[in-house]
Amino acid sequence: MGSTDDFQIYFYTGHKGRYGHEFFRFEIDKYRTLKYANNSNYRQDSIIQKTLQLSPTLIKEIQRIIKDSEIMHEDSSKWPHQDENGRLQLEIEMNGQSINIETAKISSLADTLSTEDPEGLRVLYYLIQDFKCLILSIISLHFKIKPIA
Numbered sequence: 001m002g003s004t005d006d007f008q009i010y011f012y013t014g015h016k017g018r019y020g021h022e023f024f025r026f027e028i029d030k031y032r033t034l035k036y037a038n039n040s041n042y043r044q045d046s047i048i049q050k051t052l053q054l055s056p057t058l059i060k061e062i063q064r065i066i067k068d069s070e071i072m073h074e075d076s077s078k079w080p081h082q083d084e085n086g087r088l089q090l091e092i093e094m095n096g097q098s099i100n101i102e103t104a105k106i107s108s109l110a111d112t113l114s115t116e117d118p119e120g121l122r123v124l125y126y127l128i129q130d131f132k133c134l135i136l137s138i139i140s141l142h143f144k145i146k147p148i149a
Contacts, residue, residue, distance in 0.1 A: 006030065007059060008093040011131060013105055014039075015086025026135050032059055036139055052142050062134070063094060069127040072097050078116040079124075080104040090124070 008030055014023025019041035026036045032054045039047040066072065072092065079101070082088075086105035092098065101124065106112060112121035 006093060006096065007063060008091070009062070009131075010091040011089070011128070013086065013088040013128070015084075015105060024132070026131075028054065028059070028062070032056070034135070034138065036135060050139050050143060052138070054138075058138075065130055065134075066092060066094060066127070069123055069130075071123055071127050072099055074099075074101075074120045074123055075117075076101045076103060076120070076124075079121060080115055088124075088128070090128070 008028060010025075010027040012023060012025045014021065014025070016022075022040050024038050026034060028034050034050075034052050034054050036050045037047060071090075072094070076099075080103055082102065083104050085107070088101075088103050088105050090099070090101045103121075103124070104111075106121065106125050106128070109122065109125055112118045112125055115121055
């Protein structure tokens with residue numbers, strides 16, 4: 001699978017709308033530090049920011065998810081560019097390879113169907129869903145206010 005030393009991820013999805021700049025962002029650096037930010041100005045909510053250290057085992061699992069998705073082999077040249085609905089950005093460095101994807105925000109699987117490369121965008125969509133579920137679970141478990149009885 002490779003070492004965790006040359007592994008980094010940056011993910012951002014967001015838009016500027018009625019409630020200002022709303023976004024979901026996380027990054028994992030080469031030191032295994034997860035930095036998470038979620039900004040929703042709905043009902044005057046403030047930005048949520050969390051930072052924590054990830055274990056080598058968790059990094060290897062994230063690497064496995066990326067490898068299994070085959071996103072590193074996708075060509076994003078036919079994917080839609082950012083628009084008024086927002087943008088999605090994904091940067092991954094892993095095992096000497098790197099990708100930098102910037103495309104229109106994908107709100108649902110239906111958004112991928114009317115594009116020139118629906119299969120490639122479907123790969124991205126499912127990878128992003130896996131990332132969101134994993135990252136939100138980690139944040140929720142790590143920053144649990146009340147312990148489970």
